[in-house]
Amino acid sequence: MKKLIAGVVLGVALTAVAHGAGDPQAGEQNAAVCAGCHGQGGQKPIMGVYPKLSGLGEKYLYNQLVAIKAGDRVIPEMTGLLDNRSEQELLDLAAYFDNQDMIVSQANPDLVDEGAALYRGGNMATGVPACAGCHNPRGSGNEPGGYPALGGQNAEYVTKQLKAYRDGARNAGANAAIMMDVASKLTDAEIEAVSSYISGLN
Structure with a gap:
């Protein structure tokens, strides 16, 4: 039982590390291609139907990047863009965009x-x-x-x-x-x- 509990604790700890292991500076170097649709820092997309990526949450962003790369979440505009990205590069991108300030829009x-x-x-x-x-x-x-x-x-x-x-x-x-x-x-x-x-x- 103690081994089982220790294993669960270790697994949770490793998951926490994985989702907090991104390097924002490294992510910035790979984010240039994203700016074409999402704007500099993911703050001002070129169209309203594209999301702002800034400040969304590192874990959420990483999970979405993984899903898009795997083809589980299909976004035609992103086809092939993540194919050659490593797990670390996805973590870095997530950390970079999460580090940016969200620019609030105007509600009706x-x-x-x-x-x-x-x-x-x-x-x-x-x-x-x-x-x-x-x-x-x-x-x-x-x-x-x-x-x-x-x-x-x-x-x-x-x-x-x-x-x-x-x-x-x-x-x-x-x-x-x-x-x-x-x-x-x-x-x-x-x-x-x-x-x-x-x-x-x-």
Whole structure:
């Protein structure tokens, strides 16, 4: 029993090290190609449907890079870009982008109240949980759990991803099942409102 417990503790420790072992400076050297779509430092994507990568959380970013490289999360624009990247290079990229400051967008004032209600309290009538439960009331995410920081993210991108979860098109990753269940209960109007609110959350 002691060996089993020791093994579990060691495994958890190694996982923690793996997700905190990125070198931001080394990551910056490999991030130039990313700037073409995501902007310098992942802060200002060229289009709203592309995500901001800055400050999302190192564990989340690393897990997404691994999923994209493996083909589990299909993003046509990124086809082949990560094929020759080592695990360490992916860790470095994740550390670099997580080290950058998120530039907050502007929420639509007409949607703030509805968006805030959904984000902070969910919709009890339809079984939608509060986004804040996993992503933090301030939108700063949950690094140990691998839940990304959402505050400041492009509304168009959040909308696209929530619909992808709802349609089953985005189904890869440890937390995908949770998001697919949540998104399946959201209407288009709710997705628009909460996405707009998230874009201005800081």
